[in-house]
Amino acid sequence: MAENPFFAPSDLPYELPPFAAIREEHYLPAFERGMAEQLAEVEAIAGSSEPPTFDNTIAALERSGRILDRTATVFFSVAASNTTDGIMEIEKQISPQLTRHSDAIRLNRPLWARIKQVATEDPEESWLLEKYRQDFIRAGADLSEPEQERLRALNEELSRLSTEFAQSLLKATTESALVVTDPKELDGFDEAKIASLRQDDGTYVLPLLNFTAQPGLSQLTDRDVRRRLYELSVGRAPGNFTLAARMAALRAERAQLLGFPTHAAYTVADQTAKTVEAVEEMLGQLVGPAVRNAEKEAEALAEQAGFPIEPWDWPYYSEKVRQARYEFDGAAMRPYFELNRVYRDGVFFAATKLYGITFAERPDLGGYHEDVSVFEVSDEDGSPLGLFVLDPYARPNKRGGAWMNNLVDQSFLFGLKPVVINNLNVTKPASGPTLLTYDEVSTAFHEFGHALHGLFSQVRFPRVSGTSVPRDFVEYPSQVNEMWVTWPEVLANYAKHYETGEPMPAELVAKLEAAEKFNQGFQTVEYLAATLLDWAWHKLAPGETVDDPEAFEAAALEAAGIAFALVRPRYRTNYFAHIFSGGYAAGYYSYIWSEVLDAESVEWFKENGGLTRANGDHFRRELLSRGGSIDPLTAFRNFRGREAGIGPLLARRGLV
Ligand SMILES: [Zn+2]
Numbered sequence: 001m002a003e004n005p006f007f008a009p010s011d012l013p014y015e016l017p018p019f020a021a022i023r024e025e026h027y028l029p030a031f032e033r034g035m036a037e038q039l040a041e042v043e044a045i046a047g048s049s050e051p052p053t054f055d056n057t058i059a060a061l062e063r064s065g066r067i068l069d070r071t072a073t074v075f076f077s078v079a080a081s082n083t084t085d086g087i088m089e090i091e092k093q094i095s096p097q098l099t100r101h102s103d104a105i106r107l108n109r110p111l112w113a114r115i116k117q118v119a120t121e122d123p124e125e126s127w128l129l130e131k132y133r134q135d136f137i138r139a140g141a142d143l144s145e146p147e148q149e150r151l152r153a154l155n156e157e158l159s160r161l162s163t164e165f166a167q168s169l170l171k172a173t174t175e176s177a178l179v180v181t182d183p184k185e186l187d188g189f190d191e192a193k194i195a196s197l198r199q200d201d202g203t204y205v206l207p208l209l210n211f212t213a214q215p216g217l218s219q220l221t222d223r224d225v226r227r228r229l230y231e232l233s234v235g236r237a238p239g240n241f242t243l244a245a246r247m248a249a250l251r252a253e254r255a256q257l258l259g260f261p262t263h264a265a266y267t268v269a270d271q272t273a274k275t276v277e278a279v280e281e282m283l284g285q286l287v288g289p290a291v292r293n294a295e296k297e298a299e300a301l302a303e304q305a306g307f308p309i310e311p312w313d314w315p316y317y318s319e320k321v322r323q324a325r326y327e328f329d330g331a332a333m334r335p336y337f338e339l340n341r342v343y344r345d346g347v348f349f350a351a352t353k354l355y356g357i358t359f360a361e362r363p364d365l366g367g368y369h370e371d372v373s374v375f376e377v378s379d380e381d382g383s384p385l386g387l388f389v390l391d392p393y394a395r396p397n398k399r400g401g402a403w404m405n406n407l408v409d410q411s412f413l414f415g416l417k418p419v420v421i422n423n424l425n426v427t428k429p430a431s432g433p434t435l436l437t438y439d440e441v442s443t444a445f446h447e448f449g450h451a452l453h454g455l456f457s458q459v460r461f462p463r464v465s466g467t468s469v470p471r472d473f474v475e476y477p478s479q480v481n482e483m484w485v486t487w488p489e490v491l492a493n494y495a496k497h498y499e500t501g502e503p504m505p506a507e508l509v510a511k512l513e514a515a516e517k518f519n520q521g522f523q524t525v526e527y528l529a530a531t532l533l534d535w536a537w538h539k540l541a542p543g544e545t546v547d548d549p550e551a552f553e554a555a556a557l558e559a560a561g562i563a564f565a566l567v568r569p570r571y572r573t574n575y576f577a578h579i580f581s582g583g584y585a586a587g588y589y590s591y592i593w594s595e596v597l598d599a600e601s602v603e604w605f606k607e608n609g610g611l612t613r614a615n616g617d618h619f620r621r622e623l624l625s626r627g628g629s630i631d632p633l634t635a636f637r638n639f640r641g642r643e644a645g646i647g648p649l650l651a652r653r654g655l656v
Contacts, residue, residue: 006030006071012365013376014387014419015408017074019368024086027075031094034068035101041065042104046111054120058129062413062461069462072098077405081423082369083170083397092163099159103152106139124629128461131628134270140258147257154254158247165243166399166581169210172237174396178206178216178229188219190331196430208233209425210400210577211570212526215437218315218330230312240574241549247580248537249545256542263538267586271470272593272633276539279589283531285646286592287561289655290528293521298566311566318519328515330437333508337441338498339392339426339434346441346494347448350484354616355452356380359388367391371428377455386410386455389421393428399577400425402443404450404478409465410457410627418466420454422447433498438512442485449481450474456624464628471587473632475594476601477624483602486513489611517654522567524653529569531588532560534579538586549573592649597636599648604640 005021007030012018041064050056075094079087105111115136120126140151180186181203186194197204206216206229214233220226251263260266265276273279301309301317304324309317322328348359358378365374371393377385389407408419424447426440436444453474454466467474484490486509495504536556546552553573557563571578578584601619608615622639636644650656 004030004033006067006074007033009066009070013362014384014417016365016374016387016389016419017070017407019074020366022074022368024084024090027071027087027090028094030067030071031075031097034065034071035097038065038068039101039104042108042111046108046114048114052114052117054118054122054125054129057114057118058125058132059413059461061132062128062411062463068101073405073407077407077421078368080399080403080405081391082395083399088167092160092167095159095163096156099155100152103139103155106136106141107143107148107152109141112136112141124460127630128464131463138258138266138270143257151254151257154250154257158250158254161243161247161250162581165240165247166577168237168240168243169575169577169581170397170399172575173208173210173400174205176208176232176236178208178225178232180204180206180225185222185225186220188221189216192429192432193427196427207394207396208236210575212568212572213315213570215315217312218319220316223313226312226316227310234568234572235574237574240580244537244573244576244580245546245549245552248540251538251585252540252542252544262540262542264535264586267538268472271472271587271590273472273589279535279593282593282596282646283528283535283589285650286524286655287528287532289650290521290524290653291562291564293654294525294564294567295521297519297521309566311568314522314566318522322515322518326511326515326518328511328518333438333495333504333512334435335497335499336495336504336508337436337438339436341494341496341498342436342441342444343390344494345496346485346490347444349493350445350481350487350490350611351448351452353489353611354613355456355620356613356616357385357455362387369395384417386418386420388451388455389419391421392424392426392434394425398423398425401577402447404447404454404467406454406466409462409468410454410459411462411465412458412460413462418454418457420451420466422451435498442482445482445485446478449478452481453477453624453627456620457627458625459627459629461629466627468628469632470628471584472590472593473597475591476597476636479591479595479598480601480605480619483605484611486516487611520654524655525562525564525567526570527592529557529560529562529564529567530571530576531592532562533557533569533571533573534576534584534586534588536560537573537579596646596649597644599652600640600644602652603648 004026005018006026009015010018045057045060048056079091115132118129120129140148143151183194183204186204194204197206199205208214212233214229216229217226220229255263255266258266260269268274268276268279300321301314304321305313305317319330351357357380359375362374362376367374367389369391372389372391375388377388379385402424404420404422406418406420408416410416410418424440424443426434426436428434450467457466459465491509492503496502533553533556554563578588584590605615619639623635626635
């Protein structure tokens with residue numbers, strides 16, 4: 001075998017991973033060598049005869065595990081975006097090993113004894129030291145030997161189940177796809193869409209997207225086809241119900257072992273929310289108004305339909321009501337949302353106006369797939385900032401949704417600049433330009449908000465780089481970036497007809513803005529229902545088991561006051577990847593928690609003149625550049641000048 005590309009740092013600009021040289025057979029040996037290398041480094045730190053200092057203990061831990069870090073970063077990025085049977089096999093094999101590896105570090109008693117003795121005066125070091133202490137305690141460092149053994153077993157089984165959940169879900173997107181033989185059944189889709197669904201065997205296959213309300217439901221005119229699509233969506237991967245119940249029970253047991261009454265209590269303890277009560281108080285203020293709004297919306301839809309509607313009718317008739325009430329036609333906007341223009345003249349343009357940064361495509365630098373592009377980002381004075389990688393298209397081997405991750409973490413410790421990637425799931429047209437929906441445009445701005453958080457990071461240590469902040473804070477900067485989607489100066493710059501270059505007509509823009517509050521009842525209810533479902537699973541008492549997960553799900557929604565037959569949760573248990581394979585267990589509330597900060601910040605930008613360099617610099621300096629190197633709510637206060645309140649959020653969602 002040629003030299004394994006993970007064994008040495010990449011020699012590409014910004015240490016961009018050398019995708020062209022990476023082959024599947026490199027991963028396992030690199031994981032193995034990486035874990036062995038880091039364990040040896042950790043042993044040396046733990047066994048040192050020097051008195052423990054910040055540098056020979058905490059900073060030394062930050063410096064350890066470079067091969068493993070490079071390997072895992074690339075592997076999990078590619079496993080999410082461009083997987084293969086081989087990668088899925090490696091993932092199954094490696095996930096429990098990585099869990100064992102992380103336990104071997106955090107349950108290392110001599111190491112823990114040294115960490116407890118470290119002292120430092122430096123604020124950034126103190127903050128990181130406290131993070132390490134919390135990480136170790138939360139990982140079980142203070143437990144007895146038999147307790148630690150049980151903990152290791154729990155962690156390994158949870159990691160195995162989580163991989164199984166994700167893989168069966170990925171299979172379900174194709175296995176549970178809607179298949180029709182007669183294209184008439186696809187009436188409502190345009191010709192290009194129908195053509196893109198046609199298979200070699202003459203059938204038409206509409207794959208499932210990751211959430212409940214499939215986009216096709218708003219267009220398909222055949223009511224029975226809509227029903228079939230909906231039932232495929234909510235019924236996919238049925239085996240995952242059992243996995244989920246098992247995982248919830250194991251998490252409750254682990255929480256108890258670590259001294260918490262429930263997994264929810266364990267999870268929020270190191271978030272900005274801190275307590276279960278704080279989260280419930282916030283959700284409690286939203287449920288009633290959201291359900292009342294959705295009920296009102298349902299009445300309008302039934303009137304439009306002329307009969308009592310079913311859940312699979314909601315998106316179709318809400319589109320009709322939207323068109324009637326606002327003359328808003330989603331399809332009429334798409335010619336103004338061409339993918340490249342949206343990025344260059346919209347997403348990038350707004351960032352240039354705010355932060356002075358510029359973007360240059362680097363066709364000489366490649367990704368792991370031909371559809372991936374790489375951009376070099378420079379500061380206003382021309383100095384290099386980092387790389388932005390974009391992978392916009394859906395593929396059968398890509399997981400659903402949209403997300404950002406780092407390919408290289410910024411840190412002064414290693415002198416590394418950030419390389420960040422955004423993944424979207426836009427359908428690639430059979431030919432011609434890629435025209436986005438309004439939602440996809442919003443997603444592009446949202447994910448780029450995460451990218452900015454990664455790109456502007458100016459911290460010493462990789463552990464707190466960029467988006468390494470609590471989950472209930474991480475969505476905040478990305479949500480703020482969505483405010484520029486319809487900002488007049490930005491919209492006028494990118495929303496131009498892909499053929500004629502004509503700007504989007506003013507009346508279409510006005511309708512877009514007027515229609516923004518429409519269907520908020522539905523959106524808030526489907527989100528809150530998923531949040532409360534996540535909460536119910538993770539408030540199980542230790543020892544409590546769930547034999548009938550579907551009945552549990554129904555009862556949980558009923559008890560939370562959000563059981564509304566026409567609006568199911570955005571994710572049901574069986575496809576709730578965020579919480580059963582994605583690190584958001586008892587954390588799905590984070591989106592609305594972050595939105596409180598987001599709504600406050602949008603208000604601040606508006607009060608201060610909007611899209612200006614001065615505003616961008618202030619946000620960048622106080623918030624985006626800090627990563628997780630200071631207390632997040634302190635960073636927020638430094639930016640906003642006060643504590644956050646719920647008022648702006650309620651107003652924005654029409655819930656006052
Ligand atoms: Zn996000």
